[in-house]
Structures are given as structure tokens and as C-alpha cells.
Amino acid sequence: MAQALDPHAAIVTAAGGVDDGPLTTADGQPLGRALRRSQRRAKRRAFLLVLPLLAFVVITFVVPIAQMLQRSFYNDGFSANMPEISAWFAENPHGTEPDEAAWAALANDLVASAEARSIGVVGTRINYDVPGTRSQFTSTGRKVRDGIEPPYREALLEIDEDWADPQLWGAMREASTPFTTNFYLASLDRTRADDGSVVMVRESQQVYVMLFQRTLWLSLLITAMTFLLGFPIAHLLATLPMRKSNLLMILVLLPFWTSLLVRTTSWIVLLQQQGVVNDLLVWMGVIGGSERLQMIYNQTGSIIAMTHILLPFMILPLYSVMRTINPSYVRAARSLGATSWTTFRRIYFPQTLPGLGAGALLVFILAVGYYITPALVGGASGQLISNMIAMHMTDTLNWSMAAALAALLLAGVLILYWLYDRIVGIDNLKLG
Amino acid sequence: MALPNYASPLERVWHWTYLVLCTLIFIFLIAPILVIIPLSFNAEPYFTFTEKMRSFDPEGYSMRWYDSLLTFGMQAPDGPRDASWWSDAWNNAKWVNAAKNSLIIGFFSTILATGLGTLAALGLSRPEMPFRRGIMAILISPMIVPLIITATGMFFFYSNPCSLLTWIGLSGNCGRLAGTYLGVILAHATLGIPFVIITVTATLVGFDQSLNRAAASLGANPRTTFFRVTMPLILPGVISGALFAFVTSFDEVVAVLFIAGPDQQTIPRQMWNGIREQISPAILAVATLLVLFSIALLTTVELLRRRSERIRGVTPR
Numbered sequence: 023m024a025q026a027l028d029p030h031a032a033i034v035t036a037a038g039g040v041d042d043g044p045l046t047t048a049d050g051q052p053l054g055r056a057l058r059r060s061q062r063r064a065k066r067r068a069f070l071l072v073l074p075l076l077a078f079v080v081i082t083f084v085v086p087i088a089q090m091l092q093r094s095f096y097n098d099g100f101s102a103n104m105p106e107i108s109a110w111f112a113e114n115p116h117g118t119e120p121d122e123a124a125w126a127a128l129a130n131d132l133v134a135s136a137e138a139r140s141i142g143v144v145g146t147r148i149n150y151d152v153p154g155t156r157s158q159f160t161s162t163g164r165k166v167r168d169g170i171e172p173p174y175r176e177a178l179l180e181i182d183e184d185w186a187d188p189q190l191w192g193a194m195r196e197a198s199t200p201f202t203t204n205f206y207l208a209s210l211d212r213t214r215a216d217d218g219s220v221v222m223v224r225e226s227q228q229v230y231v232m233l234f235q236r237t238l239w240l241s242l243l244i245t246a247m248t249f250l251l252g253f254p255i256a257h258l259l260a261t262l263p264m265r266k267s268n269l270l271m272i273l274v275l276l277p278f279w280t281s282l283l284v285r286t287t288s289w290i291v292l293l294q295q296q297g298v299v300n301d302l303l304v305w306m307g308v309i310g311g312s313e314r315l316q317m318i319y320n321q322t323g324s325i326i327a328m329t330h331i332l333l334p335f336m337i338l339p340l341y342s343v344m345r346t347i348n349p350s351y352v353r354a355a356r357s358l359g360a361t362s363w364t365t366f367r368r369i370y371f372p373q374t375l376p377g378l379g380a381g382a383l384l385v386f387i388l389a390v391g392y393y394i395t396p397a398l399v400g401g402a403s404g405q406l407i408s409n410m411i412a413m414h415m416t417d418t419l420n421w422s423m424a425a426a427l428a429a430l431l432l433a434g435v436l437i438l439y440w441l442y443d444r445i446v447g448i449d450n451l452k453l454g
Numbered sequence: 455m456a457l458p459n460y461a462s463p464l465e466r467v468w469h470w471t472y473l474v475l476c477t478l479i480f481i482f483l484i485a486p487i488l489v490i491i492p493l494s495f496n497a498e499p500y501f502t503f504t505e506k507m508r509s510f511d512p513e514g515y516s517m518r519w520y521d522s523l524l525t526f527g528m529q530a531p532d533g534p535r536d537a538s539w540w541s542d543a544w545n546n547a548k549w550v551n552a553a554k555n556s557l558i559i560g561f562f563s564t565i566l567a568t569g570l571g572t573l574a575a576l577g578l579s580r581p582e583m584p585f586r587r588g589i590m591a592i593l594i595s596p597m598i599v600p601l602i603i604t605a606t607g608m609f610f611f612y613s614n615p616c617s618l619l620t621w622i623g624l625s626g627n628c629g630r631l632a633g634t635y636l637g638v639i640l641a642h643a644t645l646g647i648p649f650v651i652i653t654v655t656a657t658l659v660g661f662d663q664s665l666n667r668a669a670a671s672l673g674a675n676p677r678t679t680f681f682r683v684t685m686p687l688i689l690p691g692v693i694s695g696a697l698f699a700f701v702t703s704f705d706e707v708v709a710v711l712f713i714a715g716p717d718q719q720t721i722p723r724q725m726w727n728g729i730r731e732q733i734s735p736a737i738l739a740v741a742t743l744l745v746l747f748s749i750a751l752l753t754t755v756e757l758l759r760r761r762s763e764r765i766r767g768v769t770p771r
Contacts, residue, residue, distance in 0.1 A: 061582065064580070064582040065582045065583070065584050067577075067580075067582075068577045068578075068580040068582050068583040068584070069577065069583065069584060070577070071573050071574060071576050071577025071580075072573075072574040072577035072578060072583070072589060074570050074573060074574070075570040075571060075573065075574035075593065075647065076574070076589060076592065076593070078570055078643075078644070078647075079592060079593055079595075079596070079644060079647060080592070081618070082608070082611075082640050082641065082643075082644045083595070083596050083604065083607075083608075083644045084592065084595075085611065085618060086604075086607035086608050086610065086611030086612075087599070087603060087604065087607035088607075089607065089610060089611055089617065089618075090603075090606055090607035090610050090611075091607075093610070251479050251482065254472060254475055254476050254479065255476055255479050255480070255483075258472075258473075258476045270480070272752070273480050273483055273484045274483060275752055275756075276484065276487060276748065276749065276752060277483050277484065277486075277487060279701065279748040279749075279751055279752045279755075280487055280744070280745055280748045281704075281705045281722065281741075281744045281748065282705055282707070282722075283705070283707065283722050283725045283726065283729070283741075284487070284490070284741040284744050284745060285486060285487065286729070287490065287725070287729060287737055287738070287741050288486035288487060288489060288490050288741070289486055290501075290729065290733070291489065291490060291493060291501045291502075291738065292485075292486055292489060294501060294502075296500070296501065296502055297501055297502055298489060298493075298501075298502050298503065301502050301503070330482065330483070330486060333483060334483075353458075356458070356460070362461075362465055362468075387598055390600070391599070391600020391601065391602065391603070392600075393600070393601060393602045393708055394601075394707055394708065394726075398726075398729055398730070408600055408601075408602040411602050411603070411606060412602055415606055415609065415712070421610075424606060425606070428602070428603045428606055431600060431603065432599065432600070432603050435598065435599060435600060436599075439591070439595070439598045442598075443587070443591060448587075448590050448591055448594050449590065449655065451594070451652050
């Protein structure tokens with residue numbers, strides 16, 4: 023290896039025969055060390071070219087996501103602002119009835135927190151676990167701002183009876199340490215009972231597991247649809263003469279290059295009840311004027327629009343693999359007596375599998391995280407888990423919950439990404 | 455794809471079925487994009503073809519939705535169309551402002567993404583590059599991670615960028631990036647980077663490294679080699695990477711929704727609002743313009759691809 027790289031240096035010194043030591047370069051360095059040094063330098067130079075971008079992506083992308091994920095298990099909204107009662111929880115194990123010391127600690131914390139104007143943050147944190155308690159904290163805070171007289175238990179109960187609620191105390195105990203798994207439990211429709219055990223939430227409140235299942239199921243369905251629609255197209259493009267296939271390729275690339283919102287808008291226009299497709303069906307007499315189909319603002323809308331939007335991501339990898347398949351294999355199979363179906367099943371299809379794997383993984387990864395299209399055309403039944411994350415971010419402002427859901431979704435996507443890299447290789451990702 | 459001479463009747467039937475199926479799928483692909491173009495000239499505020507449009511009555515068609523793109527948000531849309539009317543439209547019309555913002559943000563984020571991305575692609579394509587696979591995975595990930603997750607992370611980070619310092623143990627509190635042009639540009643550059651990396655790396659795969667060595671042996675220093683030899687050869691790839699980055703920025707909604715302020719209203723964000731609230735056919739006029747825009751971009755990229763193949767002596771497939 024070393025000699026192959028710089029044969030002249032080695033030969034010169036060897037022929038010079040000054041001493042019998044290791045081979046050296048012309049300036050007297052041992053050859054191995056010189057080689058390692060030059061390789062290190064080449065390595066460093068390559069890395070330095072990548073470094074600016076890597077730093078940029080880490081700071082603007084990796085770190086923000088990591089910070090966001092931290093919120094899914096770390097929330098010091100209660101523990102940082104209510105130190106005394108948090109300390110009491112730490113000293114007394116689960117199931118201890120709150121004694122007068124606990125009530126005093128709670129009252130002191132409430133007063134201090136109200137003075138520091140952090141009572142809203144505290145209430146919000148508890149509100150995640152016990153809905154409706156935010157206003158209890160803030161209104162109590164307003165009333166105790168100027169101090170509170172013992173006995174604290176009676177004083178607090180006089181302000182609001184709900185202070186005795188064991189569920190509230192359970193929630194406060196949970197929140198008394200900044201680290202919590204509650205948000206992950208909640209994203210799996212589970213909660214902690216008063217005794218600390220994990221149970222399912224009431225059936226009427228179970229939404230997340232169903233949403234995860236729906237996201238998976240719709241993504242699988244859309245992947246299958248893009249495969250069914252994309253395979254014939256890719257095959258046609260790959261087998262047509264270049265001139266024709268280049269023309270038809272435009273029909274695939276144009277949607278690929280067209281704005282996502284334009285395509286979503288088009289589907290709204292087409293699928294509305296007073297839209298083009300329904301008009302066409304009525305005009306052709308397939309359906310009556312009064313029985314127009316509801317094809318949008320429901321799951322159907324999500325499926326149709328997402329299949330259309332993701333179809334090029336299936337066609338392009340399939341096409342690039344099919345192009346390389348030698349047609350003489352098919353001819354050979356036919357000449358040996360195979361029917362066209364057998365030829366397809368045993369000879370042609372297996373050779374398209376790399377493209378199919380690439381396309382299916384890509385479409386599935388993209389579908390699982392889709393947000394815009396379901397939000398616009400999905401209605402209530404076509405929403406995916408991304409829409410729930412957005413809802414917690416913008417409407418309920420339960421950011422820790424959004425982070426926990428995002429963490430679960432991200433974990434799934436990263437596993438798929440890892441698979442994609444193993445099977446397809448990221449380097450083989452092609453565009454257009 | 456011709457049918458072989460030995461095809462059986464059943465195969466012939468299947469062949470024609472197959473062609474019909476393919477035609478239908480092509481219609482599925484392209485019709486939604488084409489159907490909005492005539493509809494954007496609808497004289498009525500409907501989203502379907504009216505009686506008059508179907509009979510090609512000129513009265514059924516009008517430019518009113520295109521006109522409304524100019525006038526929407528103007529202070530005095532009904533005045534005479536003199537210089538002050540046009541300056542009113544330029545300064546106040548919402549779609550015009552959105553277009554300006556989209557172009558500004560797209561331009562700077564493309565420059566950033568293409569500059570950094572091309573450098574990195576050069577490094578990544580060197581055989582000595584350490585941790586190549588892992589670094590590549592990180593650089594491509596903005597394309598793979600669901601946008602809503604990216605946008606959520608950016609929302610917190612850009613609201614208080616100095617939280618990065620707090621995180622590593624220093625204290626810090628500084629201005630916001632959220633709601634500023636810089637913030638949106640950085641976010642869009644991040645999202646455009648994977649496309650630059652993929653396109654430029656693909657161009658570099660076919661690049662003959664011995665050309666660089668030849669230049670060096672003839673006495674060119676690395677800089678000269680890069681600008682005189684490498685750059686001209688990979689330029690088509692760089693430009694199409696830049697176009698991809700630009701389109702990504704131009705079409706991006708989620709990050710803009712989360713981190714942009716009212717001043718950074720872009721076209722997609724304006725469309726999003728339009729679709730969510732009172733959907734008006736003006737959206738179709740915007741959509742039509744965007745379709746024409748994407749046709750122009752597609753043509754450019756295709757021409758670049760052919761040019762790149764010609765330069766590198768790759769015979770067209």
C-alpha cells in the first residue's frame with residue numbers, strides 16, 4: 023500500500039542504502055509516518071469542507087429538535103415555582119395524606135408564586151393532567167396574594183373546595199419533579215391512577231392510539247396505492263423509446279415540481295360537492311343531482327390527494343431501476359416457454375424490487391409525517407398524528423404533549439430512515 | 455413498447471388494457487393541475503365550469519381573479535390606474551407583498567444552502583472523507599424528518615436562540631429569530647440543503663478526479679483548479695440544486711406558519727390562509743401562475759441535465 027502510493031520515494035531511499043532502517047522518504051521521514059500524515063491531512067481537508075454545513079445543520083436543525091424533545095420529559099413549570107410543596111412531596115411517600123405541614127407549604131408556595139406572577143405557569147402545568155385547574159390556581163393566587171392565615175387547610179378550602187381533590191394532589195406530586203413520563207403515557211392514552219399505577223384513560227378520551235393507528239394505516243394504504251398506480255407508469259416509461267418516454271416523463275415531473283398547495287387546492291376544486299368531478303358524474307348520469315358524493319373533508323380526500331402528491335416519489339425510483347433491467351432476460355424466459363405472467367412474476371418483478379423498496383420506504387416515510395394536505399382536505403376523519411401535534415402547538419398550547427407525540431413520531435420515522443439507508447443507501451436518493 | 459410478434463390474443467387484449475390504464479393514471483397525475491387553469495378565468499365566483507364556460511361563451515370568462523390579486527389589500531383599489539394606483543398596489547396589495555417576501559426569502563436561503571451545500575458535497579465526494587455515511591445521514595435528515603416536527607423544534611429555538619447557550623451551561627438571553635426575515639431564511643436554507651447535497655453529490659459521482667490532478671500537474675493551485683476546472687463541470691448540478699432549494703423555500707408552509715411574523719407573509723402562507731378561511735377563486739389565479747412558474751423551472755432543470763450529460767460526454771439515455 024505504502025509503496026504503491028509513492029513508489030519513487032521508497033525506491034530512491036532503498037537504493038541509496040544509507041542504513042538498513044525502515045524505508046524513508048527523500049527528506050528522511052519514515053515512510054509509514056509520512057503516509058499517515060498525508061492521509062490525515064487529506065481527511066482533515068475533506069472534513070473542513072463539510073464542517074460549515076454540518077455546524078449549520080446541527081445548530082439550526084438538530085439542536086432545536088433535541089431541545090424540543092427535552093420538553094417531552096422535562097417540565098419544571100410546577101417544581102421550579104413551588105419549592106416548599108415539592109420538598110414535602112419528596113419527603114413523604116406516595117399515599118401519605120396531606121397534613122397541616124403540606125397545606126402550609128402549599129399555601130406559602132401559592133402566595134410566593136402569586137407575588138412572582140408565575141402562578142399561571144404553575145396552573146398550566148397541572149392543567150395538563152387535571153383539566154380545568156388552571157383557573158383554580160390563578161383565582162386562588164389572586165385571593166392569597168396579600169398573605170393567608172393558618173389553619174391553611176381550612177383557609178384554602180374556603181377559597182376553593184377543589185383543593186382537597188385527591189386527583190389534584192396526585193397531579194401535583196407528579197409535577198413536583200421536573201422529569202416526568204406523564205406526557206408519554208398520555209400520548210399512549212394512559213394515565214397514572216391515584217395510587218401511581220398506570221391505567222388506560224376513559225374510553226371517551228382515548229384519541230392518540232387511534233390516531234397513530236390511523237396514520238399507520240393510511241400511510242400503508244397510500245403506499246400501496248402509489249405502488250399500484252406508479253408501477254405501470256414506471257414500466258411504460260422504462261420500456262418506451264427515449265423520445266416518447268421523455269415526453270411522458272414531463273407528465274410525472276410537472277406534478278412533482280408543482281407547489282404542494284396548488285395540488286391540494288386543485289383537489290379541493292375537483293372533489294367538492296359542487297366541484298368538477300361531481301358535476302361530471304351528474305352530467306354523465308352516474309349519480310343523481312341530489313346524491314352528490316362527499317369526497318373531500320374526510321378520509322377519502324386525504325387518501326386521494328396524498329396519493330397524487332406522493333405518486334412521483336414512487337415512480338421515479340421504480341423508473342430508474344427498471345431502466346437498467348436487461349430486456350433480453352424477459353425474451354429468454356419467453357423463448358424457454360414461460361407465459362407472460364410467469365415471466366413477469368419470476369423474471370421481471372424480482373428485478374424491480376430495489377426500486378420498489380426505495381419508492382415504498384420513501385412514500386411511507388413522507389406519508390407518516392404529512393401535515394398540510396390532511397389539514398386542508400382531511401376534515402375530522404382524515405387527520406393524522408402531525409395534525410394533532412400542530413393542534414397542541416397552536417391551540418391547546420400543551421407543548422410538552424406536542425413534544426411527546428413528536429418524539430414518538432420521530433422515533434418511527436428515524437427507524438424507517440435507518441432502514442432506508444441500510445437497504446437503499448441515502449447516496450442513491452435521486453431527484454427528478 | 456411494442457408487442458412481440460408471438461403475442462397471443464389474450465396478451466394483445468391485456469396490452470391494450472394496460473395502455474388504457476396507463477393513460478388513465480397519466481390523466482390522474484396531470485388533470486388536477488391543468489383543470490385549475492381554465493377555472494381561474496371563471497367570470498363567476500364558482501369552482502366549477504359554468505354553463506357559459508362550457509359553451510365557450512366569452513362572457514363566461516374574465517380576468518377578474520387575476521385583477522383581484524393586484525387589488526386585494528390596496529388602500530384605494532377603485533381609483534384611476536395611474537402611477538399612484540400602481541405604487542399603492544406595489545406597497546399594499548397582499549399578494550404582491552407575499553410574492554416579494556417569497557422571492558427575498560427564497561433568494562437568500564438559496565444562496566446560503568447552495569454555498570454551504572456545494573462545499574460540503576465537494577468534501578463528501580472525496581474518498582478520504584471520514585464518517586461519510588453518518589454525516590450524510592444528518593445532512594439529508596431535514597428532508598426526512600416530518601416538517602411539523604422540524605417546525606415545532608424551530609419554533610422554540612428561534613423564539614429564544616440563546617437557549618443554546620443556556621443548554622451548554624452558559625447563561626444567555628438575546629433577541630428573537632422568530633418573526634424576522636433572518637429566521638425564516640435560516641429555516642428555509644436548512645430545509646433546502648438536502649436537495650443541494652443530493653443533486654451536487656450526484657453530479658460529482660460522474661466527475662473524473664484525474665482532471666483535477668491534471669490541472670495540478672500543470673501548475674494550477676487548488677483555487678485555480680476549482681474555479682477553472684471543477685466548477686464549470688459541476689455547475690449544471692449546482693444550478694439544479696439551487697433551483698431545488700429555491701422551490702423548496704418558495705413552496706414551504708409549515709416552518710413559515712410556525713416561525714414567521716406578520717411581516718414575512720409568503721405566497722404559500724397567504725394561500726394557506728385563503729384556503730382555510732374564505733376560499734376565493736383568486737387562489738386559482740395564484741395557482742395558475744405557480745403552475746406556469748413550475749413549468750419554467752422544470753424546463754430549466756431538464757435543459758441543465760442534458761447540458762451536464764453532454765459536457766461530461768455521457769450519451770443521452
